Amino acid sequence: MLELDTPVQYLKGIGPKLAEVLAAKDIRTVDDLLHYLPFRYEDRLNPRGIAELRPGEMATVIAEVRTSALFRTRRMPIFEMTAGQGRSRLKCIWFNATYMKDRFQPGQMLALYGKVEAGRNGELQLMQPQVEVLSEDGEPEEAGANLNASLEVGRIVPIYESAGAGRLTSRWFRRVIHAALQSLPPDQDDPIPAIVRQRLSLIPSREAMQKVHWPEAGESFQDLQSFRTPSHIRLIFEELFFIELGLELKRREQRAQTGIAFQLNDAARSAIKKILPFHPTAAQKKVLKEIAADMAKASPMRRLLQGDVGSGKTIVAFEAAIIAMENGCQVALMAPTEILAQQHYFSARRILEAAGYRIVLLTGSLEQDRKREIRRHISQGGAQLVIGTHALIEQKVEFAELGLVIVDEQHRFGVLQRFKLMSKTGTPTQTVAEPDVLVMTATPIPRTLALTLYGDLDLSVIDELPPGRTPIITRRITDDESDKVWEFVRKQVVEGHQAYIVYPVIEDNEESELKAAMKMYRQLSDRTFSELKVGLLHGRMDSELKEQVMRMFQKGELQVLVATTVIEVGVDVPNATVMVIEHAERFGLAQLHQLRGRIGRGAAKSYCVLMTGGKISEDGERRLDAMVRTCDGFEIAELDLELRGPGEFFGTRQAGSPSFQVANIMRDRDLLELAKREAAAVLAGPNNEVSQAEIDRALRHMRAKWPKSYGLVEVG
Numbered sequence: 098m099l100e101l102d103t104p105v106q107y108l109k110g111i112g113p114k115l116a117e118v119l120a121a122k123d124i125r126t127v128d129d130l131l132h133y134l135p136f137r138y139e140d141r142l143n144p145r146g147i148a149e150l151r152p153g154e155m156a157t158v159i160a161e162v163r164t165s166a167l168f169r170t171r172r173m174p175i176f177e178m179t180a181g182q183g184r185s186r187l188k189c190i191w192f193n194a195t196y197m198k199d200r201f202q203p204g205q206m207l208a209l210y211g212k213v214e215a216g217r218n219g220e221l222q223l224m225q226p227q228v229e230v231l232s233e234d235g236e237p238e239e240a241g242a243n244l245n246a247s248l249e250v251g252r253i254v255p256i257y258e259s260a261g262a263g264r265l266t267s268r269w270f271r272r273v274i275h276a277a278l279q280s281l282p283p284d285q286d287d288p289i290p291a292i293v294r295q296r297l298s299l300i301p302s303r304e305a306m307q308k309v310h311w312p313e314a315g316e317s318f319q320d321l322q323s324f325r326t327p328s329h330i331r332l333i334f335e336e337l338f339f340i341e342l343g344l345e346l347k348r349r350e351q352r353a354q355t356g357i358a359f360q361l362n363d364a365a366r367s368a369i370k371k372i373l374p375f376h377p378t379a380a381q382k383k384v385l386k387e388i389a390a391d392m393a394k395a396s397p398m399r400r401l402l403q404g405d406v407g408s409g410k411t412i413v414a415f416e417a418a419i420i421a422m423e424n425g426c427q428v429a430l431m432a433p434t435e436i437l438a439q440q441h442y443f444s445a446r447r448i449l450e451a452a453g454y455r456i457v458l459l460t461g462s463l464e465q466d467r468k469r470e471i472r473r474h475i476s477q478g479g480a481q482l483v484i485g486t487h488a489l490i491e492q493k494v495e496f497a498e499l500g501l502v503i504v505d506e507q508h509r510f511g512v513l514q515r516f517k518l519m520s521k522t523g524t525p526t527q528t529v530a531e532p533d534v535l536v537m538t539a540t541p542i543p544r545t546l547a548l549t550l551y552g553d554l555d556l557s558v559i560d561e562l563p564p565g566r567t568p569i570i571t572r573r574i575t576d577d578e579s580d581k582v583w584e585f586v587r588k589q590v591v592e593g594h595q596a597y598i599v600y601p602v603i604e605d606n607e608e609s610e611l612k613a614a615m616k617m618y619r620q621l622s623d624r625t626f627s628e629l630k631v632g633l634l635h636g637r638m639d640s641e642l643k644e645q646v647m648r649m650f651q652k653g654e655l656q657v658l659v660a661t662t663v664i665e666v667g668v669d670v671p672n673a674t675v676m677v678i679e680h681a682e683r684f685g686l687a688q689l690h691q692l693r694g695r696i697g698r699g700a701a702k703s704y705c706v707l708m709t710g711g712k713i714s715e716d717g718e719r720r721l722d723a724m725v726r727t728c729d730g731f732e733i734a735e736l737d738l739e740l741r742g743p744g745e746f747f748g749t750r751q752a753g754s755p756s757f758q759v760a761n762i763m764r765d766r767d768l769l770e771l772a773k774r775e776a777a778a779v780l781a782g783p784n785n786e787v788s789q790a791e792i793d794r795a796l797r798h799m800r801a802k803w804p805k806s807y808g809l810v811e812v813g
């Protein structure tokens with residue numbers, strides 16, 4: 098008998114080699130394998146005889162390969178395969194399918210699913226059918242009528258994404274999953290409390306597992322394809338419920354810790370008034386109030402400050418810093434890049450140093466001696482505001498009295514990294530109290546999603562831009578019209594403004610047709626803009642030079658800045674009014690939005706020019722269209738989420754961790770909210786609906802499941 102946590106390599110037909118292939122898909126145990134759900138289903142209940150097919154219908158046909166060939170017509174290559182059942186024959190046609198040239202061998206059994214059409218001389222054809230090889234020629238136990246009918250035909254058949262570069266086919270998954278299900282242990286006690294199961298009419302897990310892979314004949318086909326059968330709901334809800342349970346527990350534990358009750362006293366109030374270089378917007382006032390109230394509590398703050406690019410988060414962060422510093426505590430401010438850390442440092446000095454606060458910048462590129470000196474300054478409490486990259490925390494800098502940690506996330510830190518950062522702040526050597534944490538993000542996550550996914554954080558939103566901003570005008574243009582663009586840039590610069598010109602790569606390599614930032618820098622500075630002051634900024638420059646270039650651009654000593662995406666995040670030069678992005682089709686939507694966020698920061702009208710060259714994918718078209726259509730970060734985020742999927746959107750993938758097993762944030766929002774509500778209800782404690790024993794069981798299950806399914810280790 099198998100256990101759910103048995104490694105897959107002990108399953109029949111899987112050895113250590115295949116186990117490795119599966120591990121790349123995050124399938125390690127029997128349980129993982131059973132959570133590898135079909136991405137669609139095919140109705141093969143009634144496979145059809147070729148002779149009975151009618152034009153216009155969609156049909157499943159099980160037939161044997163007879164011949165196949167690739168034809169080149171003037172318009173496109175066409176691949177033709179003739180399949181047979183006894184004496185009947187059926188031609189199958191795929192357009193533009195050179196890659197299928199060697200796909201079939203005579204004698205193979207196929208399942209074909211597609212639209213039946215009448216060909217030129219009246220004979221029936223299957224147009225571009227989906228196809229699956231059911232058995233190879235010469236596999237005696239499976240050939241022809243002995244075809245393993247129970248798995249491939251005469252039922253609703255699950256279709257799995259193949260793995261291992263096509264080596265592990267859908268058919269392969271069907272077999273191993275089928276075998277695993279047969280030896281599955283009977284249901285244990287259900288880890289989801291009875292009242293929750295009742296409220297949501299959840300079916301038992303074992304049954305759900307069976308039916309989600311092998312649906313019964315009566316199952317609604319539409320529910321299957323949309324992941325909304327009772328079996329799907331059970332499995333998806335279960336995953337989300339335990340994640341929400343974990344987040345809710347974490348939240349409660351954090352609340353129970355001892356933090357620092359910061360007072361927004363008169364000193365802090367007047368200090369804030371003094372430093373403000375402008376009238377804060379109503380939204381900025383509102384979030385500061387929320388932050389101050391949270392900081393005043395004795396439990397540690399865990400708050401997400403969300404605001405679109407340019408909405409003015411920095412000054413809010415400085416205000417929070419003042420509250421902590423006026424209460425005698427130190428503040429750490431972490432940025433995702435050195436350039437940003439430097440920029441924060443400059444604005445902090447401009448705004449805060451005048452008021453007498455002691456500010457230091459600690460980055461990796463400083464000399465050892467200087468670093469040591471700064472660290473001593475920090476550990477002895479001399480430095481009040483410490484600005485750096487997140488290496489600041491990873492290098493275990495000792496603080497005398499760390500009271501507030503501000504993380505400027507700006508898209509770069511993934512969710513999981515953020516957890517890591519926070520857990521590291523928990524060990525300042527000389528302080529007992531947990532510091533407050535404020536995470537700033539420009540990722541405009543829809544509110545419901547933010548609440549559920551960042552479920553352990555409270556949320557403050559800056560939902561208006563500072564006054565006097567005119568909307569940015571965005572245009573698409575192909576790069577054969579670049580002369581016009583350069584002329585426009587020149588005009589803006591002559592009027593006293595500045596421009597960014599961004600490229601996707603640094604150096605030219607011969608295979609790529611991309612214009613590299615360096616080469617274009619030479620061309621633009623020597624020829625096109627020979628009369629202008631042009632600078633270059635890219636990630637491989639050493640940080641001193643980077644800093645110098647950035648400062649010159651900030652001061653207006655450079656008029657045009659040719660750059661790679663190092664300027665994507667946070668850079669703030671209000672006088673820059675033009676953003677030209679070459680090969681815009683290569684950039685992600687969030688990236689484009691961030692880049693555009695570098696302009697439109699002052700009162701003057703700003704322009705974003707998306708230059709494209711070469712072929713643009715369908716997704717690329719949608720990204721560019723969205724950019725032209727709207728500047729609304731939320732709208733852009735929704736589309737981005739849709740195009741990229743939640744794993745990439747939230748940056749879980751780049752942190753090397755799996756995202757959800759069966760749930761999908763976009764599709765399953767409704768279940769996510771239900772799961773959050775039910776998790777909170779369960780943790781509210783035993784009552785006449787939930788017993789302590791049930792709560793304990795749920796928590797045990799969550800702890801066992803948590804590290805694997807969400808990559809977060811220290812919970813509870």
Ligand code: ADP
Pocket residue numbers: 375376377378381404405406407408409410411412539563564667669671698
């Ligand atoms: P982000 O939220 O993207 O970090 P910043 O904090 O960099 O935005 O602010 C963007 C720009 O808007 C900065 O130049 C900042 O000085 C300016 N700014 C912020 N708040 C206001 C305000 N209330 N009135 C006028 N300008 C503001």
Ligand code: MG
Pocket residue numbers: 410411505667
């Ligand atoms: Mg910022």
